[in-house]
Amino acid sequence: xxxxxxxxPDLILQEGANSTLRCNFSDSVxxxxxxxxxPWGQLINxxxxxxxxxxxxxxxxxxxxxxxxxLLYISSSQTTDSGVYFCAVERVGNQFxxxxxxxxxVIP
Amino acid sequence: xxxxxxxxxxxxTQMGQEVILRCVPISNHLYFYWYRQILGQKVEFLxxxxxxxxxxxxxxxxxxxxxERPDGSNFTLKIRSTKLEDSAxxxxxxxxxxxxxFFGQGTRLTVV
Numbered sequence: 001x002x003x004x005x006x007x008x009p010d011l012i013l014q015e016g017a018n019s020t021l022r023c024n025f026s027d028s029v030x031x032x033x034x035x036x037x038x039p040w041g042q043l044i045n046x047x048x049x050x051x052x053x054x055x056x057x058x059x060x061x062x063x064x065x066x067x068x069x070x071l072l073y074i075s076s077s078q079t080t081d082s083g084v085y086f087c088a089v090e091r092v093g094n095q096f097x098x099x100x101x102x103x104x105x106v107i108p
Numbered sequence: 109x110x111x112x113x114x115x116x117x118x119x120x121t122q123m124g125q126e127v128i129l130r131c132v133p134i135s136n137h138l139y140f141y142w143y144r145q146i147l148g149q150k151v152e153f154l155x156x157x158x159x160x161x162x163x164x165x166x167x168x169x170x171x172x173x174x175x176e177r178p179d180g181s182n183f184t185l186k187i188r189s190t191k192l193e194d195s196a197x198x199x200x201x202x203x204x205x206x207x208x209x210f211f212g213q214g215t216r217l218t219v220v
Binding site for chain 2: 086
């Protein structure tokens with residue numbers, strides 16, 4: 001299967017700070033998504049980004065498929081950004097391979 | 109916005125009992141999945157379903173597990189004889205052809 005590594009595993013930020021989360025994967029993929037798992041356990045879609053760069057408000061993501069990594073940028077962090085961020089990759093028709101996640105805590 | 113719906117949100121069952129977890133995927137999606145997440149751990153793949161049959165399954169998905177799409181809209185996961193270690197959050201997901209996957213809100217299964 002595809003190995004997905006996320007870093008850092010844990011991150012504590014002061015409210016208002018910026019951060020970058022990284023996702024490395026071991027093989028070529030057709031699909032890459034970023035999710036935020038909220039305190040209730042729900043997986044919230046952030047980005048569908050098999051390649052290129054996308055922005056949504058204070059969040060943006062970049063995937064460099066040829067180098068097998070993706071980055072998630074969080075700017076001006078808020079306490080509501082706290083939770084676990086997962087990267088997941090897929091080859092079409094097969095399973096998603098999830099990373100181990102980055103646990104983010106934003107303190108006021 | 110269309111969404112994947114799972115029921116129930118929380119189920120408590122006794123060890124050895126059968127449970128059925130239900131999911132309504134997004135209509136016109138083609139690929140369906142079940143995943144689980146044991147508390148504090150990563151999300152693990154169980155099974156994928158395409159064209160009315162299992163396309164891939166993990167080692168976790170043994171003979172105690174089965175999936176069904178009984179009526180063209182629902183997608184169910186059955187665990188025949190639950191064990192304590194089956195306690196987890198179970199997620200259903202669906203995806204169209206070449207599109208992003210959407211996950212349901214999860215069913216938290218507690219086996220006592």
